Amino acid sequence: MTSITDGELQPQPLAAGDGGIDATPDGAIRRRRSAKLIVGLGILCIYVIMAVLAPVVAPYNPLAQQIPDALAHPSLHHLLGTDQLGRDVLSRIIYGARVDLVAATAASVGACMVGTLIGLLTGYAGGWLDVALTRVMDMVQTIPSFTLLLVLLLVLGPGARSLVIALIVTHWVVYARLIRGSVLTLRSQDFISAAWLAGLRVPRILLRHLLPNVGRQAVTYLASDIILAVTAIASLGYLGIGIQPPTAEWGSMINDGQDFLSSNWWLSVAPGVVVVLLGLGLALVSDSFNERKDRL
Amino acid sequence: MARLRYVGKRLLYVVLTLWGVSLLLFLLMHALPSSPGQLMLGEGGTPDQVVAINHALGYDRPIVAQYLSYMGGLLHGDLGTSYLFQRPVSDELRIALPVTLKLAVYALVLDVVVTIPLATIAAMRKNKPVDHAIRAIPLVGIGMPPFWTGTILLVIFAVAFKLFPAGGLEPGVGGNLRSLFLPALTQTIVASAILTRSLRQSILEVLQSDYILTARAKGVRGLRLVVGHVLPNAVVPTLSLLSVLFAGLIGGVLITESVFALPGIGSMVVQAFQVYDIPLVSGITLVTAALILVMNLLLDVMYTVLDPRVVLK
Amino acid sequence: MTADMPRHEGVRWRPGTDSQGADPLLRVRNLSVTLPTRRGDIKAVDGVSFDVLAGSALGLVGESGSGKSILLRSILGLLPGEARVSGEIYLEGQELNALAPKQRAMSRGKAISVIFQDPMTALNPVRRVGAQIAEGPLVHYSLRRSAARARAVELLSEVGIKDAAEVARRYPHELSGGMRQRALIAMALACDPKIILCDEPTTALDVTLQKKIIELLKKLCLDRGVALLFVSHDLAVISELCDFVNVMYAGQFVETGLVSQVIANPRHMYTWALLRSLPPVDGPRVAPLSIGGLPPDRLHPPSGCRFHPRCPVAQPRCTALPYNLKDVGQGRRSACIFGDAALPVPQEESGVAR
Numbered sequence: 001m002t003s004i005t006d007g008e009l010q011p012q013p014l015a016a017g018d019g020g021i022d023a024t025p026d027g028a029i030r031r032r033r034s035a036k037l038i039v040g041l042g043i044l045c046i047y048v049i050m051a052v053l054a055p056v057v058a059p060y061n062p063l064a065q066q067i068p069d070a071l072a073h074p075s076l077h078h079l080l081g082t083d084q085l086g087r088d089v090l091s092r093i094i095y096g097a098r099v100d101l102v103a104a105t106a107a108s109v110g111a112c113m114v115g116t117l118i119g120l121l122t123g124y125a126g127g128w129l130d131v132a133l134t135r136v137m138d139m140v141q142t143i144p145s146f147t148l149l150l151v152l153l154l155v156l157g158p159g160a161r162s163l164v165i166a167l168i169v170t171h172w173v174v175y176a177r178l179i180r181g182s183v184l185t186l187r188s189q190d191f192i193s194a195a196w197l198a199g200l201r202v203p204r205i206l207l208r209h210l211l212p213n214v215g216r217q218a219v220t221y222l223a224s225d226i227i228l229a230v231t232a233i234a235s236l237g238y239l240g241i242g243i244q245p246p247t248a249e250w251g252s253m254i255n256d257g258q259d260f261l262s263s264n265w266w267l268s269v270a271p272g273v274v275v276v277l278l279g280l281g282l283a284l285v286s287d288s289f290n291e292r293k294d295r296l
Numbered sequence: 297m298a299r300l301r302y303v304g305k306r307l308l309y310v311v312l313t314l315w316g317v318s319l320l321l322f323l324l325m326h327a328l329p330s331s332p333g334q335l336m337l338g339e340g341g342t343p344d345q346v347v348a349i350n351h352a353l354g355y356d357r358p359i360v361a362q363y364l365s366y367m368g369g370l371l372h373g374d375l376g377t378s379y380l381f382q383r384p385v386s387d388e389l390r391i392a393l394p395v396t397l398k399l400a401v402y403a404l405v406l407d408v409v410v411t412i413p414l415a416t417i418a419a420m421r422k423n424k425p426v427d428h429a430i431r432a433i434p435l436v437g438i439g440m441p442p443f444w445t446g447t448i449l450l451v452i453f454a455v456a457f458k459l460f461p462a463g464g465l466e467p468g469v470g471g472n473l474r475s476l477f478l479p480a481l482t483q484t485i486v487a488s489a490i491l492t493r494s495l496r497q498s499i500l501e502v503l504q505s506d507y508i509l510t511a512r513a514k515g516v517r518g519l520r521l522v523v524g525h526v527l528p529n530a531v532v533p534t535l536s537l538l539s540v541l542f543a544g545l546i547g548g549v550l551i552t553e554s555v556f557a558l559p560g561i562g563s564m565v566v567q568a569f570q571v572y573d574i575p576l577v578s579g580i581t582l583v584t585a586a587l588i589l590v591m592n593l594l595l596d597v598m599y600t601v602l603d604p605r606v607v608l609k
Numbered sequence: 610m611t612a613d614m615p616r617h618e619g620v621r622w623r624p625g626t627d628s629q630g631a632d633p634l635l636r637v638r639n640l641s642v643t644l645p646t647r648r649g650d651i652k653a654v655d656g657v658s659f660d661v662l663a664g665s666a667l668g669l670v671g672e673s674g675s676g677k678s679i680l681l682r683s684i685l686g687l688l689p690g691e692a693r694v695s696g697e698i699y700l701e702g703q704e705l706n707a708l709a710p711k712q713r714a715m716s717r718g719k720a721i722s723v724i725f726q727d728p729m730t731a732l733n734p735v736r737r738v739g740a741q742i743a744e745g746p747l748v749h750y751s752l753r754r755s756a757a758r759a760r761a762v763e764l765l766s767e768v769g770i771k772d773a774a775e776v777a778r779r780y781p782h783e784l785s786g787g788m789r790q791r792a793l794i795a796m797a798l799a800c801d802p803k804i805i806l807c808d809e810p811t812t813a814l815d816v817t818l819q820k821k822i823i824e825l826l827k828k829l830c831l832d833r834g835v836a837l838l839f840v841s842h843d844l845a846v847i848s849e850l851c852d853f854v855n856v857m858y859a860g861q862f863v864e865t866g867l868v869s870q871v872i873a874n875p876r877h878m879y880t881w882a883l884l885r886s887l888p889p890v891d892g893p894r895v896a897p898l899s900i901g902g903l904p905p906d907r908l909h910p911p912s913g914c915r916f917h918p919r920c921p922v923a924q925p926r927c928t929a930l931p932y933n934l935k936d937v938g939q940g941r942r943s944a945c946i947f948g949d950a951a952l953p954v955p956q957e958e959s960g961v962a963r
Contacts, residue, residue, distance in 0.1 A: 135313075135316065136316075138313060139313055139316045139317050139320060141543060142313055142317060142543065142585045142588050142589055143317060143543070143581060143584065143585045143588075144543050144544070144546045144547040144550065144584050144585075144588065145543070145544065145547050146547035146548075146550050146551060146562075147547070147550070147565060147577075147580060147581040147584050147585075148581070150565060150566075150569045150577055150581075151321065151324055151325075151577060151578070151581055152324070153569070154324075154328065154569065154572065154574065154577060155324055155325075155327050155328055155329075157329065224438070227438060227439050231439075231441040231442075234441050234443075234444075235441055235442070235443050235551050238441075238443045238444075238551075238554075238555075239551070239554055239566050240570070241566070241569065241570075251441070251443070254443070254444055254447060258447060261447070261450065261451050261455050262455055265451055268444075268447050268451070269447075269448065269451070271444075272440070272441065272444035272445075272447070272448065275439055275440070275441055275444065276436055276439040276440050276444075277439070278439060279435075279436070279438050279439015279440070280435055280436055280439055282439070283434070283435045283438055283439070284435065287435070505730065506725060506727060506730040506731045507730060507731055507732055507733040507734070509687060509725065509731075510723070510725055510731045510732070510733075510793075510796075511733065511744075512687055512714070512717065513685055513687060513717050513718060513722065513723040513725075514717065514718035514722070514744060514745045514748070514796065514799075515714065515715060515716070515717040515718030515719060515745065515748050515749055515800075516718075516744060516748055517711075517714040517715070518714075520748065524736075524744075525733055525736075528733075528735045528736070529733070529734070529735055532735075602735065603734075603735055604734075604735060604780045604782070605734055605735075605780070605782050
C-alpha cells in the first residue's frame with residue numbers, strides 16, 4: 001500500500017481502453033481471448049455431456065441406496081464416496097446436471113423469449129401500454145426474487161415444471177428492459193422509418209429489422225442468467241423447496257452433507273464446486289463474446 | 297429545497313409501487329388452488345370444519361370486500377394473522393426483522409470496505425499480477441451460490457478453526473458482530489465480485505480524465521488524490537449498479553439466514569412456506585419489497601449528493 | 610498549522626535586460642520522449658534544448674502532433690507510464706528528472722504550475738471551484754482551510770471574476786466557459802508560481818474570450834513577474850503575448866528567437882510557411898496559403914531535414930544533412946540551410962508546394 005500513499009500513481013497508457021488493448025501486439029490479445037473461449041466452451045461441453053449422457057457416464061444409479069455402504073470415503077469404487085443413504089455421490093452429481101442445468105436453461109431461455117417479446121412490444125408500441133408494463137416491471141424487480149419465487153411456488157405447487165415457470169416469471173424483466181432500451185434507441189433511427197415508409201407492417205419490421213440488432217444483447221445476458229437460475233434452483237433445493245428428494249439435485253445434496261461437515265466435508269463441497277465451475281465456464285464464454293463485440 | 301421536493305416525489309412513487317405490490321400479492325394469494333381452511337387442516341379436516349375456518353377468516357366473502365378489508369388492514373399496519381404462530385404477522389416481524397436488518401447493514405458495510413480498496417488497487421496496478429488476480433475473482437465468484445459459500449466458510453472458520461460461532465445469534469454487541477460476520481461475508485463475496493469489476497473500470501476511466509491531470513499538476517498525489525478526486529467521481533456509476541443489485545443482495549441475505557440458523561425473516565419465510573402460512577409469506581414479501589424501495593430511495597438521494605450535476609427532476 | 614506563504618517577488622523581463630549573468634529559471638537540455646505504440650516507437654520529442662528566463666514569456670508554436678503538448682507534460686513529469694524520457698530539466702537549478710517520484714510529485718503546483726486547454730474538463734465536476742483553487746496552498750503550505758479559502762476568493766477577483774466569494778462556492782458546471790478558464794488561471798496562480806505552463810489555453814474559446822484571456826495573462830505577467838511557457842498552434846496569439854518563440858516541427862525545434870524578429874524575418878522555411886498561412890488582419894486581402902503535403906510520419910520521419918518533403922525550396926542536400934540548430938546571430942537559431950540570411954522567396958506563388 002505504500003505506493004498509493006507516498007509515491008506516484010501508476011499513470012495510464014495514452015491509447016486508452018481496457019481488455020488488454022495496450023502497447024502489446026494484436027496477436028497476444030487475440031490469443032488470450034480465444035484461450036478464454038476454448039476453456040469456457042470446454043467446461044460447458046462437460047456439463048452438456050453430463051446432462052445428456054448421464055445414464056452412460058454415471059457409474060451407478062443415483063437413487064440406488066446401499067445403506068451398509070453409507071458415508072464411505074472416496075475410493076476407486078466410489079470416486080466421491082457415498083452419501084448418508086449409501087448413494088454414489090459422483091453419479092448423483094452427474095444426474096444432477098439433468099435437473100439443475102436443464103431446468104435452469106429452460107427457465108432462462110423461456111425468460112429470454114418472454115422478456116424479448118414484451119420488450120419488443122412495449123418498446124415499439126409506446127404510450128400507455130409502455131407505461132403500464134414498465135410499472136409492472138418495476139414492481140416485479142422490487143420484490144426480492146427469493147420471496148417472489150416462494151409466493152409463486154405456493155400458488156403453482158411443487159415440482160420441476162412449477163419451478164421453471166416461477167423462474168421465468170422472476171427473470172423475464174431484465175431481458176424486457178434490455179430489449180426495450182435497444183428498441184427505443186433503434187426506433188428513432190432512420191432505417192426503421194425507411195422500412196415503415198416502404199410499406200412494411202409492424203410485425204415484419206419487428207422481426208426483420210429490430211430483432212437481429214437487439215437480440216445479440218439478450219443472448220449475451222443469457223449466460224449470466226443461466227448461472228443465476230442454477231443458483232436459484234440450488235438455493236431452493238438446499239432449503240428443501242422446489243425439486244423434491246430423492247431426485248439428485250445439487251442444492252439438496254449440499255444440505256444433506258451439512259450434517260457431516262466434520263467427517264465427510266466433500267459431500268457438501270463437491271456439488272458446490274460443480275456449480276462454481278459451471279459459472280466459470282459460462283462467464284468465460286460470455287466474457288470472450290463481450291470482448292469480441294467491443295472490437296467490432 | 298429542490299432536494300426535499302425530489303425526496304417527496306420519490307416517496308410518493310414508493311408508496312404507489314408498494315400498493316401495486318400489495319395488489320399483486322393479494323391476487324396471487326387468491327389464485328391458490330386450495331382455500332386457507334384446507335391448507336390449515338390438511339387431510340384430516342372435514343368439509344364442515346374447512347367451511348367454518350374459511351368463514352372465520354372471511355374467505356367466503358366477495359373478493360372486492362376481502363380486498364378492501366385487506367387494504368384497510370395494511371393502512372393500519374395490520375398484515376394479517378399468521379396461521380403458524382396464531383399471532384399477528386406484524387408481531388412476528390417485529391422480532392425477526394431487526395436481525396435481518398442488522399445482517400443487511402453489516403453486509404453493506406463489508407461490501408464498501410472490501411470493494412473500494414480492491415478496486416482501487418486493481419486500477420492502480422493495471423495489468424500487473426495483482427490486477428489479474430483481482431479481476432479473476434468475479435469469474436469464480438458469480439457462480440458461488442451464497443448458501444454454499446456460507447457452508448464453506450462454516451467448515452473453515454467455525455468447524456475447523458473455531459473462530460466464529462457455527463450458527464445462531466449471540467446476544468450483545470460483540471456477540472452480534474461475531475455471529476453475523478460469516479453470514480455477512482458470504483454475501484460480500486458475491487457482491488464485491490460484481491461491484492469491484494464495475495468500480496475498477498470506473499476508476500480507470502476517471503484516471504484518464506483531464507481534471508485528474510490538473511490535480512496531479514497541482515501537486516495533489518497519493519491518498520489525497522484518490523480520496524478527494526478519483527473516488528468521488530468513480531463511485532457514482534457503481535452506486536447505480538448497487539441500486540440494481542440490491543434486491544438480489546437482500547435475497548441472498550434471506551437465504552444465508554437459513555445456512556447460519558439466524559432468527560431473521562429469511563428463516564421465518566422458509567418455515568412459513570413449508571406450512572402454507574399465506575399471511576406470513578405475503579407479509580414478509582411486502583416488507584422486503586418496502587425495504588428495497590426505501591434503500592433505493594436512499595441510494596438515489598446519495599447519488600444526488602455525490603454528483604451535483606444531477607438534475608433533480 | 611499555518612505557514613505564511615512566501616510571496617514571489619518577480620520582475621517582468623524586458624528586452625535589453627542583461628540576462629547573461631542570471632541563470633535561466635528553466636533549463637531544458639537534450640530532452641527526448643519516446644512513446645511505444647502498437648506500430649513501433651515514436652519519438653514525440655527529439656533532443657530538444659531551451660531556456661526560459663525569469664519573468665519572460667516563451668511561446669512554443671507547432672502543428673498538432675509536433676510534440677509540444679508532450680513537451681509540456683514531460684517538464685511536469687506527467688507522462689504515461691510507458692513513455693521513456695531522457696535528458697535533463699533544471700528548475701531553479703534543481704534537476705527534475707533525477708528526483709524520486711514522490712519528490713517530483715511534490716514539486717508540481719508550487720514553483721511551476723499549469724493551465725490546460727479545455728476548461729470544461731479540466732475542473733473536477735464534483736467539487737466546488739473555490740475548494741479546488743484552495744487545494745494547492747493547502748497541500749503545499751499547510752495553510753489553514755479558512756486562509757486557503759480566502760486566498761482562493763482573492764485570486765478569483767484578481768483574474769477578473771465579479772462576486773468572487775459567491776462564485777467560489779459554485780460547481781464547475783455552473784460557470785460559463787470564460788469564467789471556468791479564469792478559474793483555471795486562478796488555480797495556476799494559487800501557490801505563487803515562478804513559471805506557468807500553458808497548453809493552448811485559448812484554443813477552446815471563442816475569439817472575444819480569447820482576447821480577454823490573453824489580456825489577463827499579459828497583466829498577470831506584468832504584475833507578478835511570472836514566466837510563461839505558452840504552447841499554441843496559433844502564431845498570432847503567441848506574437849501578442851510572448852517575448853520569445855520556439856518553432857517546433859516533428860519533435861524538433863526548427864527556429865528560435867525573439868518573437869518580433871522571427872515574425873518579421875523568419876529564418877526557417879517552416880516558419881515562413883506558417884506565417885503565410887495566417888490571413889492578414891489589415892492590408893489587402895490575400896488568401897492564406899496552406900502548407901502542402903502531409904504531416905510527417907512520426908514512426909519513420911523523413912531523412913535529413915524533416916520538413917524537406919513539404920518545403921518549396923528544398924535542395925538535394927536537405928535530405929542528407931543531419932539536424933543542426935545553429936546560431937544565426939542576434940541570439941537566434943535556425944535549423945535551415947538558408948537560416949543565416951533572409952530566406953529565398955519560393956518561385957511558385959500559388960502557395961501549395963509540391
